[in-house]
């Protein structure tokens with residue numbers, strides 16, 4: 001282990017797990033398994049100091065000069081020069097299909113991250129900040145992901161019991177995150193429950209803390225009778241709008257539907273009419289079940305972007321492992337925002353050099369990963385560029401949320 005301030009840079013860890021073995025989830029769980037555009041572009045940004053990009057587990061992040069471990073072993077982000085961040089990509093517990101209720105008000109000692117880089121012992125997990133984030137996963141970590149996803153549709157998730165509002169709020173306080181955009185998903189699983197939006201809405205109401213959250217909705221373009229009793233996707237979207245929702249999450253991989261599917265296009269057309277934003281999971285993450293990742297290929301986003309110019313689209317994960325294509329596409333449209341969760345330090349810097357810096361968003365994908373994991377990467381990528389850090393952590397999200405609320 002190196003000491004704080006070390007300039008040792010290690011080569012990236014390579015991934016390389018097989019994907020076909022994950023196909024069982026598909027059978028077990030069906031669909032669940034998972035202005036001027038050139039303004040600010042081409043800006044030069046200051047080179048960061050040298051940081052050690054590769055640490056042992058998430059806890060190794062405490063080697064960084066702006067991260068500490070608390071007495072009870074929790075990660076704390078200590079750069080108090082920055083404003084509190086808005087996390088534009090956050091979730092609570094998933095409980096769908098036959099899963100029982102989760103108590104969203106429960107406080108537990110620890111959070112069970114779905115990708116647990118500290119829990120992996122054999123082999124140990126190296127957290128490389130320059131890689132796409134899920135490349136940290138060992139085979140055992142991926143088995144754990146599969147099991148947790150399956151449980152969250154069947155007997156109830158184990159980690160899920162810790163993906164609660166008080167746990168998130170405690171972690172936000174340590175990580176200097178002040179607000180979270182919560183992204184539920186209508187999984188349209190075909191049995192049992194598909195009421196994630198309502199569960200999270202109720203949880204926020206009961207918590208008394210809903211002012212520091214923005215809850216998006218979610219609608220499947222072809223809602224199943226068993227869940228929605230004959231309502232169309234357009235009916236469901238209008239219901240959400242009437243309840244005050246101003247955006248939806250669209251997840252091609254989990255929902256098993258491409259963004260250029262004609263029914264999805266109808267849904268986006270209605271979003272545009274209602275002034276609602278669409279947060280896409282964008283690009284292939286590389287760990288999808290079977291061929292489900294193909295729904296999220298970047299070419300499938302071209303049609304909605306070229307047709308709907310008067311609404312705000314957010315590319316979640318900035319294209320994931322297809323980030324080069326996502327960036328090229330985003331550069332052609334001034335209504336696209338890049339939410340950068342998962343991207344490595346070099347990729348984050350490429351985005352800041354080539355894309356409008358006022359449309360880059362910070363997101364964490366909690367509770368898949370700890371909040372500080374992404375705080376650290378962004379802080380390193382834009383080290384020495386305080387105005388850019390303020391934009392990415394806070395100002396850009398403020399501007400987007402104001403636009404969405406005013407629409």
Ligand SMILES: [Zn+2]
Nearest residue numbers: 089090091365
């Ligand atoms: Zn996510």
